[in-house]
Amino acid sequence: MTLSEDLRRLASDTLLSHFADYCEGAVIVDRDARIVWMNDSYPERLGIALSSCVIGQPIEQVIPNSMMRQVVHSGQAIMLDIMEYGDRAFVVTRLPLRDAGGEVVGAVGFMLYDDPSRLAPLMARYQRLRSDLAEARRKLAEARRTKYTFADFVGAGAASSALKQAARRAARTTAPVLILGETGTGKELLAQAIHAAGARSEAPFVAVNIAAVPETLLEAEFFGVAPGAYTGAERGGRDGKFKLADGGTLFLDEIGDMSPALQAKLLRTLQEGEYEPVGSNRLATVDLRVIAATSRDLERMVAEGSFRADLYYRLNVITLRTPPLRERLEDFALLADYLVDQICRLRSMPPRGISTSAVNRLCRHDWPGNVRELRNVLERALLMSDSETLEADDIAAVIQPASSAAAEPAAGAPLAIAEVVARAEREAIRSALHQCRGNKAEAARRLGISRAALYEKISGLGIETAVC
Numbered sequence: 001m002t003l004s005e006d007l008r009r010l011a012s013d014t015l016l017s018h019f020a021d022y023c024e025g026a027v028i029v030d031r032d033a034r035i036v037w038m039n040d041s042y043p044e045r046l047g048i049a050l051s052s053c054v055i056g057q058p059i060e061q062v063i064p065n066s067m068m069r070q071v072v073h074s075g076q077a078i079m080l081d082i083m084e085y086g087d088r089a090f091v092v093t094r095l096p097l098r099d100a101g102g103e104v105v106g107a108v109g110f111m112l113y114d115d116p117s118r119l120a121p122l123m124a125r126y127q128r129l130r131s132d133l134a135e136a137r138r139k140l141a142e143a144r145r146t147k148y149t150f151a152d153f154v155g156a157g158a159a160s161s162a163l164k165q166a167a168r169r170a171a172r173t174t175a176p177v178l179i180l181g182e183t184g185t186g187k188e189l190l191a192q193a194i195h196a197a198g199a200r201s202e203a204p205f206v207a208v209n210i211a212a213v214p215e216t217l218l219e220a221e222f223f224g225v226a227p228g229a230y231t232g233a234e235r236g237g238r239d240g241k242f243k244l245a246d247g248g249t250l251f252l253d254e255i256g257d258m259s260p261a262l263q264a265k266l267l268r269t270l271q272e273g274e275y276e277p278v279g280s281n282r283l284a285t286v287d288l289r290v291i292a293a294t295s296r297d298l299e300r301m302v303a304e305g306s307f308r309a310d311l312y313y314r315l316n317v318i319t320l321r322t323p324p325l326r327e328r329l330e331d332f333a334l335l336a337d338y339l340v341d342q343i344c345r346l347r348s349m350p351p352r353g354i355s356t357s358a359v360n361r362l363c364r365h366d367w368p369g370n371v372r373e374l375r376n377v378l379e380r381a382l383l384m385s386d387s388e389t390l391e392a393d394d395i396a397a398v399i400q401p402a403s404s405a406a407a408e409p410a411a412g413a414p415l416a417i418a419e420v421v422a423r424a425e426r427e428a429i430r431s432a433l434h435q436c437r438g439n440k441a442e443a444a445r446r447l448g449i450s451r452a453a454l455y456e457k458i459s460g461l462g463i464e465t466a467v468c
């Protein structure tokens with residue numbers, strides 16, 4: 001035997017005993033991660049009694065957070081780690097043990113310090129990162145928490161009461177829900193309320209407006225992007241909405257606008273609980289509740305072949321229909337009161353009221369934009385009138401189609417081309433939305449622009465709060 005082989009053998013023979021003496025604790029497990037030896041100080045540091053019963057036990061029964069099994073399985077050492085045990089933390093190292101043939105037959109673990117403060121600078125950084133992470137998680141959870149509950153869905157008439165009752169029943173299950181109704185009838189509000197009242201209320205509520213995302217980006221938006229799939233900003237990968245909503249609820253708004261290719265992928269994910277992030281060949285699993293909504297006639301789309309029947313049946317386990325305002329005139333007084341209060345609060349205005357004649361005037365209007373449009377009319381009336389109680393005339397002043405007058409420039413004051421174009425676009429979009437009863441996909445088709453472009457213009461031209 002050469003001198004170097006002698007030294008190596010000497011080193012390995014003496015290393016364990018020396019290490020076990022100098023460090024705070026040592027433990028050896030076999031290839032099944034069962035404890036075969038533990039020095040006296042280890043149980044002392046953990047505050048447990050060393051008894052012969054420890055020997056032969058799976059390591060996790062004695063040290064629940066132990067990673068020794070992972071070391072045995074992977075054959076990879078974990079050179080420096082912090083092991084949490086109850087409310088204490090230890091600095092540890094773990095090494096695989098191999099036989100002469102190189103096969104892993106067990107692992108040895110050392111507790112280097114029982115007082116991580118000896119690694120003060122490292123620990124300070126670790127603690128800072130931990131608290132940053134906890135704060136980021138808290139903020140994320142807050143951002144994903146729903147804003148609305150059933151109490152926010154205002155309406156006491158027969159149609160609203162029946163709808164709320166059915167939605168409460170839906171909240172007691174985790175079955176998929178399909179919400180059908182015109183724009184601005186409270187579909188998203190109801191979806192949030194169902195989530196908030198259900199068993200998953202602590203988990204995220206994630207909404208995707210399918211019509212608002214350009215077709216080419218939707219797949220990545222849903223399934224996420226694997227690291228390295230693209231160069232540039234997305235190089236590190238990106239989580240998709242499925243991952244973000246895992247454990248909670250995914251709200252698919254404007255589901256009727258989904259392309260056939262994506263419908264097939266969504267169906268597969270819902271059936272199998274699995275999906276492939278873009279650029280990955282690994283399946284990821286997901287467990288979530290789906291609530292879908294649309295203002296389109298899905299049943300007709302199925303009959304015409306533009307929406308998959310199998311996906312329709314998968315989504316349409318519980319159906320809820322949000323009635324348009326013109327079918328719930330009995331809710332107007334309550335709703336108008338509620339919205340006036342809400343607007344005054346949000347705009348920091350003194351509390352104001354609304355008269356019965358003003359409510360009657362509201363009831364006579366056709367409401368293509370439903371509650372969203374009603375809210376906008378009330379907001380404008382409150383801003384334009386000084387009266388403590390809104391009267392019919394205050395409503396009439398903002399409800400009259402003032403658009404044509406507004407489109408005309410004042411005499412002698414030429415408008416910039418951009419303003420003329422913006423006004424014309426605003427007018428065309430308003431009129432298309434009105435004719436299509438707020439159906440944005442249909443309005444986009446009639447205007448000859450994409451849905452995404454329509455959404456962009458609606459918010460860019462400030463139409464959102466006006467009509468749609």
Ligand SMILES: Nc1ncnc2c1ncn2[C@@H]1O[C@H](COP(=O)(O)OP(=O)(O)OP(=O)(O)O)[C@@H](O)[C@H]1O
Nearest residue numbers: 152153154155182183184185186187188189371372
């Ligand atoms: N019953 C209601 N009570 C109180 N507020 C409501 C009610 N219905 C709708 N709203 C309000 O009207 C606005 C539009 O509601 P929401 O976004 O839920 O409608 P939607 O049907 O999802 O619309 P879209 O189809 O355009 O996405 C929101 O500000 C919401 O709070």
